[in-house]
Amino acid sequence: MDCRRGSSSGTRAAGRTRGTRCWPSRKTSPATLKASSRRCRWKGVTCSNQTSHVLELDLSYGMLAGQTSSSLLSLEHLEHLDFSYNDLLSGHDGRFPEFLFSFKNLRYLALSKLSFASRVPVQLGNLSTLEYLDLTYADFLPGEVPPQLGNLSSLRYLGLASRYLYSTDISWLVRLHQLEYLDMGGINLSTIDNWLHVVNMIPSLKSLSLGNCSLPRANQSLTHINLTKLEMLELSMNYFGHPIASSWFWNITSIQVLELSSTYLYGHFPDALGRMTSLSRLGFQKNGNSATMAVDLKKLCELIYLSLDGSLSSGNITEFIEKLPRRSSSKLYNLSLNDNNMTGIMPQVMGNLTSLIALSLSNNSISGSISPGLQNFTSLEELFLSSNNLSGQIRLLPRGLEILDVSMNFLSGHLHFGAPNIKVLILSSNKITGPIPEKFCELQYLRDLDLSNNSFAGELPICSSMPYLHSLLLSNNKFSGKFPSLIQNLSNLTLLDLSWNKFDGTLPIWIGDLTNLRFLDLSHNMLNGDIPGNITHLRQLQLLNLSFNNISGSIPQSLSNLTAMTKIHMPGPTPTGPDWYTGWINNEFLEILSAVTKHQQHKYGPQSILYIVGIDLSVNHLTGGIPDEMTSLDGLRYLNLSKNCLSGNIPNNIGGMELVESVDFSWNNLSGEIPASLSDLKFLSVLDLSYNNLSGRITSGRQLETVYDNNPTMYDGNTNLCGPPLQRNCSSGNSDPEHGSDKASGENSESLFFYFGLVSGFAVGLLGVLCALLLKKP
Numbered sequence: 013m014d015c016r017r018g019s020s021s022g023t024r025a026a027g028r029t030r031g032t033r034c035w036p037s038r039k040t041s042p043a044t045l046k047a048s049s050r051r052c053r054w055k056g057v058t059c060s061n062q063t064s065h066v067l068e069l070d071l072s073y074g075m076l077a078g079q080t081s082s083s084l085l086s087l088e089h090l091e092h093l094d095f096s097y098n099d100l101l102s103g104h105d106g107r108f109p110e111f112l113f114s115f116k117n118l119r120y121l122a123l124s125k126l127s128f129a130s131r132v133p134v135q136l137g138n139l140s141t142l143e144y145l146d147l148t149y150a151d152f153l154p155g156e157v158p159p160q161l162g163n164l165s166s167l168r169y170l171g172l173a174s175r176y177l178y179s180t181d182i183s184w185l186v187r188l189h190q191l192e193y194l195d196m197g198g199i200n201l202s203t204i205d206n207w208l209h210v211v212n213m214i215p216s217l218k219s220l221s222l223g224n225c226s227l228p229r230a231n232q233s234l235t236h237i238n239l240t241k242l243e244m245l246e247l248s249m250n251y252f253g254h255p256i257a258s259s260w261f262w263n264i265t266s267i268q269v270l271e272l273s274s275t276y277l278y279g280h281f282p283d284a285l286g287r288m289t290s291l292s293r294l295g296f297q298k299n300g301n302s303a304t305m306a307v308d309l310k311k312l313c314e315l316i317y318l319s320l321d322g323s324l325s326s327g328n329i330t331e332f333i334e335k336l337p338r339r340s341s342s343k344l345y346n347l348s349l350n351d352n353n354m355t356g357i358m359p360q361v362m363g364n365l366t367s368l369i370a371l372s373l374s375n376n377s378i379s380g381s382i383s384p385g386l387q388n389f390t391s392l393e394e395l396f397l398s399s400n401n402l403s404g405q406i407r408l409l410p411r412g413l414e415i416l417d418v419s420m421n422f423l424s425g426h427l428h429f430g431a432p433n434i435k436v437l438i439l440s441s442n443k444i445t446g447p448i449p450e451k452f453c454e455l456q457y458l459r460d461l462d463l464s465n466n467s468f469a470g471e472l473p474i475c476s477s478m479p480y481l482h483s484l485l486l487s488n489n490k491f492s493g494k495f496p497s498l499i500q501n502l503s504n505l506t507l508l509d510l511s512w513n514k515f516d517g518t519l520p521i522w523i524g525d526l527t528n529l530r531f532l533d534l535s536h537n538m539l540n541g542d543i544p545g546n547i548t549h550l551r552q553l554q555l556l557n558l559s560f561n562n563i564s565g566s567i568p569q570s571l572s573n574l575t576a577m578t579k580i581h582m583p584g585p586t587p588t589g590p591d592w593y594t595g596w597i598n599n600e601f602l603e604i605l606s607a608v609t610k611h612q613q614h615k616y617g618p619q620s621i622l623y624i625v626g627i628d629l630s631v632n633h634l635t636g637g638i639p640d641e642m643t644s645l646d647g648l649r650y651l652n653l654s655k656n657c658l659s660g661n662i663p664n665n666i667g668g669m670e671l672v673e674s675v676d677f678s679w680n681n682l683s684g685e686i687p688a689s690l691s692d693l694k695f696l697s698v699l700d701l702s703y704n705n706l707s708g709r710i711t712s713g714r715q716l717e718t719v720y721d722n723n724p725t726m727y728d729g730n731t732n733l734c735g736p737p738l739q740r741n742c743s744s745g746n747s748d749p750e751h752g753s754d755k756a757s758g759e760n761s762e763s764l765f766f767y768f769g770l771v772s773g774f775a776v777g778l779l780g781v782l783c784a785l786l787l788k789k790p
Contacts, residue, residue, distance in 0.1 A: 051066065052064055052066075056069060056070050056071050056074075057069060057070075058070070058092070060089070063089075065089040066087045066089065066090060067089060067090065067091045067092060068090070068091065068092035068093075068120075069084075069087065069090060069092065069093050069094070070092065070094040071094065071095055071098060072094045072095065072096040072097055072098070072122065073096070073097045073098075074097075074098055084111065085111055085114055085115075087115075088115075088117070089117055090115055090117065090118060091117050091118060091119045091120065092118075092119065092120040093112075093115070093118060093120065093121050093122070094120070094121075094122040095122070095123055095126065096122045096123060096124040096125055096126070096146065097124065097125045097126075098126065099126070099127065106127075106128060106129030106130070107128060107129055107130040108128045108130045108133050110133070110135065113133075113135045113136070113138055113139065115139070116141065117141060118139055118141060118142060119141055119142060119143045119144065119166075120142075120143065120144040121139065121142060121144065121145050121146070122144070122146040123146065123147055123150050124146050124147060124148040124149060124150055124171065125148070125149055125150060126150045126151070127150070127151040128150065128151065128152050128153075129153065130152065130153055131152055131153045131154075131155035132147065132152050132155065132157060132158055132177065133158070134158040134160045135160075136158070136160070136161060136164075137158065137160030137161055137162070137163040137164060138160075138163070139164065140163065140164065140165070140166070141166060142164050142166065142167055143166050143167060143168050143169070144167075144168065144169040145161075145164065145167060145169065145170055145171065146169065146171040147171060147172055147174075148171040148172070148173045148174075148195060149173055149174060149175070149198075150174070151176070152174070152176060152177070153176070154176040154177070154178075155176075155177065155178075156177070156178055156179055156180070157172060157177050157178070157179045157182075157196075157199060159181065159183075159184040160184075161184065162184030162185065162186075162187040162188065163187070164188065165187060165188065165189065165190070166190060167188050167190065167191055168190050168191060168192045168193065169191075169192065169193040170188070170191060170193065170194050170195070171193070171195045172195060172196050172199060173195045173196065173197035173198050173199070173221070174198050174199055175198050177198075177199045177200070178199060178200035178201070179196075179199060179200070179201055179204065180203050180204065181204070182196075182201065182204060182207060182210050183210055185210055185211065185213075185214060186210060186213045186214065188214065189214070189216065190216055191214050191216055191217060192216055192217060192218045192219065192241075193217075193218065193219045194211070194214075194217060194219065194220050194221065195219075195221040196221065196222055196225060197221045197222065197223045197224055197225065197246065198223070198224050198225065199225055200225065200226050201222070201225040201226060201227055202225075202226035202227070202228065204227075205228055205229075205232075206232075207222070207227060208230070208232045208234065208260060209232070209234070211239070212234055212237065212238050212239060213238065214238075214239075215238040215239065215240065215241065216241065217239055217241065217242055218241050218242060218243045218244065219242075219243060219244040220239075220242060220244065220245050220246065221244070221246040222246065222247055222250070223246045223247060223248040223249050223250070223271065224248070224249035224250065225250060226250065226251075227247070227250040227252070228252075229252055229254060230247060230250070230252050230254075230259045230260060230261070230275070230277075231252070231254045231255075231258040231259055231260065232260055233260070234260055237260075237263065237264060239264055240264070240266060241266060242261075242264055242266055242267055243266055243267060243268045243269065243290075244267070244268060244269040245261055245264075245267055245269070245270050245271070246269075246271040247271065247272055247275060248271045248272060248273040248274055248275065248295070249273065249274045249275070250274075250275055251274075251275065251276055252275045252276060252277055253276045253277075253278075254277065254278075255277070255278060255279040255280075256277040256278065256279050256280065256281055256282065256303060257279060257280060257281070257282040259277065262282050262284035262285060262288070263284055264288075265287060265288055265289065265290060266290055267288060267290060267291060268290050268291060268292045268293065268314070269291075269292065269293040270288075270291060270293065270294050270295070271293075271295040272294075272295065272296045272299075273295050273296060273297040273298055273299070274297070274298045274299065275299060276299055276300050276302070277296075277299060277303065278299070278300070278302035278303055279302070279303065279304070280303075280304050280306060281303065281304070281305050281306070281307045282307070283307055285307045285309070286307045286308050286309055286310075286311055286312070287311070288312065289311055289312060289313070289314065290314060291312050291314060291315055292314045292315060292316050292317065292343075293315075293316065293317040293318075294315070294317070294318050294319070294320075295317070295319050296319065296320050296323050297319050297320065297321040297322055297323060297348075298321065298322045298323065299322065299323035300322075300323070301322060301323060301324060301325050301351070301352065301353060302323075302325055303320075303323050303324055303325065304324065304325055304326070304327070305320065305324060305327060305332065305335075307335070308335050309335050309336055309337065310335065310336070310337055310338055311337070312337055313337050313342070313343070314343060315336075315337060315343065315344050316343045316344055316345050316346070317344075317345070317346045318336075318344065318346070318347050318348070319346070319347075319348040320348070320349055320352060321348050321349065321350040321351055321352070321372070322350065322351040322352065323352065324349070324352040324353065324354070325353060326352075326353045326354070326355070327349075327352060327353070327354045327355075328354065328355055328356040329349075329354050329355070329356040329357075329358065329359065329373065329376070329378050330356045330357065330359050331356070332349070332354070333359055333362060333364075333365065336364060336365070337364060338364040342364055342365070342366075342367050343367060344365060344367055344368060345367055345368055345369040345370070345391070346368070346369060346370045347365065347368060347370070347371050347372070348370070348371075348372040349372065349373050349376070350372050350373065350374045350375050350376070350396070351374070351375045351376070352376055353376065353377065354373070354376040354377065354378060355376070355377045355378065355379075356378060356379070357378070357379055357380035358378050358379070358380040358381065358382065358383060358397075358402060359383065360380075360383045360384075360385060361383070361385055362383070362385065362386075362389075363385075365389070366388060366389055366390070366391070367391055368389055368391065368392050369391050369392060369393050369394065370392075370393065370394040370395075370396075371392065371394070371395050371396070372394070372396040373396065373397050373400065374396045374397060374398040374399050374400070374417070375398065375399040375400075376399070376400055377400065377401055378397075378400040378401065378402065379400070379401040379402065379403070380402065380403070380404075381402065381403060381404030381405075381407075382397070382402060382404070382406060382407060382418070382423075383407075384407040384408065386407075386409065386410055387407070387408045387409060387410050387411075387430065388410075389410045390410060390411075390412060391412065392410045392412060392413055393412055393413060393414045393415065394413075394414065394415040395409075395410075395413060395415065395416050395417070395418075396415075396417045397417065397418045397421070398417045398418060398419040398420050398421070398438070399419070399420040399421075400420075400421055401421065401422060402418065402421040402422065402423060403421070403422040403423060403424065404423065404424065404425070405423065405424060405425035405426070405428075406418065406423055406425070406427065406428060406439075406444075407428070407430075408428065408430040409429075409430040409431040409434075410430075410431060411430065411431060411432065411433070412431070412433060413431040413433070413434055414431075414433055414434060414435045414436070414457075415434075415435060415436040416431070416434060416436070416437055416438065416439075417436070417438040418438070418439060418442070419438045419439060419440040419441050419442070419462070420440070420441040420442075421441075421442055422442065422443060423439070423442040423443065423444055424442070424443040424444060424445065425444065425445065425446075426444070426445060426446035426449075427439070427444055427446065427448065427449060427463075427468075428449070429449065429451045429452065429454070429455065432454060432455065432456075432457075433457050434455055434457065434458060435457050435458060435459045435460070435480070436458075436459060436460045437455075437458065437460070437461050437462070438460070438462045439462065439463050439466065440462045440463065440464040440465050440466070440485070441464070441465040441466075442465075442466050443466065443467060444463070444466045444467065444468065445466070445467045445468065445469070446468065446469065446470075447468065447469060447470035447471070447473075448463070448468060448470075448472060448473055449473070450473050452473055452475070453473055453474075453475035453476070453478070455478070456477075456478065456479070456480070457480055458478060458480060458481055459480045459481060459482050459483075460481075460482060460483045461481065461483065461484050461485065462483070462485040463485065463486050463489065464485045464486060464487040464488055464489070464509065465487070465488045465489075466488075466489055467489065467490060468486070468489040468490065468491060469489070469490040469491065469492070470491065470492065470493075471491070471492065471493035471494075471496070472486075472491065472493075472496040472498045473498065474497055474498055475498050475501060476501060477501050478501065478502055479503070479504065480504065481502050481504065481505060482504055482505065482506045482507065483505075483506060483507040483508075484499070484502065484505060484507070484508050484509070485507065485509045486509065486510050486513065487509045487510065487511040487512050487513070487533070488511070488512040488513075489512070489513055490513065490514060491510070491513040491514065491515060492513070492514040492515065492516070493515065493516070493517075494515070494516065494517035495515055495517055495518070495519060495520055495523075495539070496510075496515070497520075499523075499526070500520070500522050500525075502526070503526070503528070504528055505526055505528060505529055506528055506529065506530050506531070506552075507529075507530060507531040508526075508529060508531065508532050508533070508534075509531070509533040510533070510534050510537065511533045511534060511535040511536050511537070511557070512535070512536040512537075513536075513537055514537065514538060515534070515537040515538065515539060516537070516538040516539060516540070517539065517540070517541075518539065518540060518541030518542070519534075519539060519541065519542075519543065519544055519547070519563075520544070521544050521546060523544060523546075523547060523550075524544060524546030524547050524548070524549040524550060525549070526550065527549065527550060527551065527552065528552060529550050529552060529553055530552050530553060530554045530555070530576065531553075531554060531555045531624065532550070532553060532555060532556055532557065533555065533557040534557065534558050534561070535557045535558065535559040535560050535561070535628065536559070536560040536561075537560075537561055538561065538562060539558070539561040539562065539563055540561070540562040540563060540564065541563065541564065541565070542563070542564065542565030542566075543558065543563060543565060543567065543568055543629075544568075545568045545569075545570065547568060548568050548570040548571055548573040548574060549573065550574065551573060551574065551575045551576060551581075552576050553574050553576055553577070554576050554577065554622075554624055554625045554626075555624050555625070555626055555627075556574075556626075556627045556628070556629075557626075557627075557628040558628070558629050558632065559628045559629060559630040559631050559632070559652065560630070560631045560632075561631075561632055562632065562633060563629075563632040563633065563634065564632070564633040564634065564635065565634065565635065565636075566634065566635060566636030566637075567629065567634060567636065567638065567639055567642075567653075567658075568639070569639050569641060570641065571639055571641045571642050571644070571645060572641045572644040572645070574645060576625075576647075577625055577627075577645040577647050577648050578644070578645060578646055578647045579646050579647045579670070579671065580647075581647075623649070624649075624650075625647050625648055625649045625650070625671075626648060626649055626650030626651065626652075627642075627645075627648065627650070627651050627652070627653075628650070628651075628652040629652070629653050629656070630652045630653060630654040630655050630656070630676065631654070631655045631656075632655075632656055633656065633657060634653070634656040634657060634658055635656075635657045635658065635659070636658065636659070636660070637658065637659060637660030637661070638653065638658060638660065638662065638663055638677075638682075639663075640663045640665065642663065642669075643663045643665040643666050643667075643668045643669055644668065645669060646668055646669055646670045646671065647671055648669050648671065648672050649671055649672060649673050649674070649695075650672070650673065650674045651669070651672060651674070651675050651676070652674070652675075652676040653676065653677055653680070654676045654677060654678040654679050654680070654700065655678070655679040655680075656679075656680055657680065657681060658677075658680040658681065658682060659680070659681040659682065659683065660682065660683065660684075661682065661683065661684035661685075661687075662677065662682060662684065662686065662687055662701075662706075663687070664687045664689060665687075665689060666687050666689055666690060666693075667687065667688075667689025667690060667691070667692035667693060668689070669693065670692075670693070670694070670695075671695055672693055672695065672696060673695050673696060673697050673698065674696075674697065674698040674699075675693075675696065675698070675699050675700070676698070676699075676700040677700065677701050677704065678700040678701060678702040678703055678704070679702070679703045679704075680703075680704050681704065681705060682701075682704040682705065682706060683704070683705040683706065683707065684706065684707065684708075685706070685707060685708035685709070686701065686706060686708070686710060686711045686733075687711065688711050690711050690713070690716065691711050691712065691713025691715065691716055692713075693715060694715060696715055696716075696719055697718075697719060697722070698719065698722075698723065699716070699719045699723070699726050700723065700725075700726050701726055701727060701730065702725055702726060702727060702728040702729045702730070703728065703729030703730070704729065704730055705730065705732070706727075706730040706732070706733055707730070707732035707733060708732070708733065708734070709733075709734060709735040709742050710727065710733055710734070710735045710736065710737070710738065712735075712736065717737065720737050724737075
């Protein structure tokens with residue numbers, strides 16, 4: 013026996029309420045488990061109090077893998093079997109283990125999120141005592157849902173949601189007379205037009221989930237509605253494309269949860285919505301801004317969640333809020349009306365919404381000021397008002413507020429902090445002025461701060477510690493002074509953007525101690541001095557941008573330490589990731605970072621920020637050569653060293669930077685030949701080597717030819733380069749840099765002699781004229 017205590021999986025399983033359980037070891041056979049006198053004290057095992065027979069085996073979330081032995085059959089009294097979220101069940105060939113069909117007393121079978129190299133077995137229909145069958149998102153081979161499941165006449169719960177299954181006939185469902193929960197989400201039902209008539213013949217249904225099933229429509233007519241017990245209806249992600257009011261479900265007053273997102277229903281909501289007094293949740297997002305809401309919702313006193321994002325064609329915010337439940341005991345905790353073309357003045361009194369936990373009104377045309385009355389919303393934790401026409405000053409905020417996004421408005425005045433527990437504060441793209449107040453240091457829970465694109469000025473306050481701060485974006489303001497010492501104490505900082513300010517002085521040596529930094533943008537300031545060598549200690553760094561400063565000295569040599577810029581260690585573009593990334597995803601920051609790549613400035617949001625892997629040291633006073641170690645950064649996508657005073661050769665191994673897309677070495681003093689390995693860069697789309705002292709024959713290659721076609725000036729200003737695509741033939745002597753240099757020197761000497769003679773002759777002539785005038789004087 014292996015009692016794995018303290019693991020996350022064990023915790024989740026132990027949190028369940030039935031019986032006393034312990035994880036059996038993979039080496040413990042079921043026969044041994046049955047014979048053990050202590051088996052009923054193991055987590056994951058529940059026994060009968062009378063007979064000590066094993067009735068329940070729950071190994072869900074156990075992170076178990078391997079094969080399952082048929083000796084499980086010795087548990088002949090088993091009623092409950094749960095292997096969900098494991099990789100345990102697959103037999104030696106990956107097929108569904110057929111011995112499971114022999115459990116004649118089984119009432120509960122949960123196999124969700126498992127993988128099988130077979131189709132859904134028809135033999136499941138033989139488990140006649142089953143009341144609960146959950147195959148949700150178990151990966152079976154593509155195929156049809158077996159109609160034999162209709163033999164499970166005692167079934168109350170059926171979870172079949174899948175990405176690979178389909179059905180052309182669901183009439184077998186009508187034999188499940190006791191079915192209360194049905195989830196067929198993701199199953200292709202596109203050929204079944206009578207699906208509603210089938211489910212209408214299951215009056216016991218309480219929950220129906222048919223999201224993303226390619227259902228053709230929801231405007232069928234029913235002579236009689238039998239679904240009087242229906243509490244949850246999920247039809248999202250089916251393209252219906254007909255008027256909302258024509259849908260069949262509006263008169264089912266028992267519905268508590270109604271999900272209709274991405275169905276592209278349009279037109280007016282019917283008045284019947286106002287009579288659905290049991291409704292607690294309405295999700296109607298992403299429906300093409302083609303619906304209108306004029307229904308009075310005051311009687312929906314159970315409503316706790318209302319989201320209409322991207323669905324309304326227009327509306328007035330004040331009028332809409334007046335239609336919501338007005339009782340002081342209103343339960344509404346989440347109101348989301350983003351992207352709805354709403355107008356009107358932000359209501360100053362919203363007493364009927366004081367129960368709100370989250371309020372989202374972003375990307376509308378709402379004007380006015382942020383109501384001071386919001387400080388009375390004691391439960392409010394999240395407030396999203398970005399991309400509106402709000403003006404005035406940010407007043408006192410609710411003390412419990414944790415997330416505030418008011419970016420892209422016209423807010424002004426000085427900044428005041430009234431929410432000590434704030435975690436995310438986004439005030440970018442407004443007209444806020446003045447310094448950051450000292451009270452900023454009291455925001456000990458702050459995780460993300462974005463004050464970019466405002467008119468803040470002065471120096472940053474000095475804070476002893478802000479342990480949770482991950483991102484600090486202060487770009488495009490008027491901050492000044494030396495490099496902020498505040499940053500030295502931000503040990504968890506991941507993203508730092510101080511670009512487009514007036515910071516001066518040198519980069520501190522301690523910048524190399526910020527080992528969690530992934531994005532560092534200090535461009536467009538007045539920084540000077542050398543780049544600290546220990547900046548290469550930032551092994552997690554993906555972006556280093558020091559462009560448009562007065563930095564001098566050489567490029568640090570130990571660039572190979574920047575391992576996040578290599579293919580092996582660079583992060584992948586996964587939808588989930590470490591906390592610093594998923595936090596941005598969840599908060600849906602509009603634009604996190606900007607970077608100049610391929611001669612253009614690009615904005616990066618949370619979905620694309622992982623693709624930023626680059627170094628930009630352009631427009632400084634750097635000297636010395638390009639370090640050979642730079643070519644070891646084979647995950648680098650963008651490299652810009654232009655407009656410096658760099659000399660020496662381009663590293664021969666530059667072709668090792670396999671993923672690089674843009675390279676700019678223009679306006680330096682680089683010499684020598686162009687390395688042949690440049691032609692190995694298969695992803696290269698921008699190359700600029702102009703205005704250097706490069707010589708010799710130009711490297712050929714199909715990729716370089718394409719790059720040249722897009723930028724014919726990429727070799728300009730290098731008079732000793734020759735060969736295609738230039739019109740300068742190497743056979744004429746241009747390929748010999750020494751003779752070419754001597755020739756140019758001779759030509760320069762002859763020109764100098766000519767101009768010297770011309771000036772000398774002019775001077776002698778002028779002197780003669782002056783003398784003649786003097787002699788004529790009396």
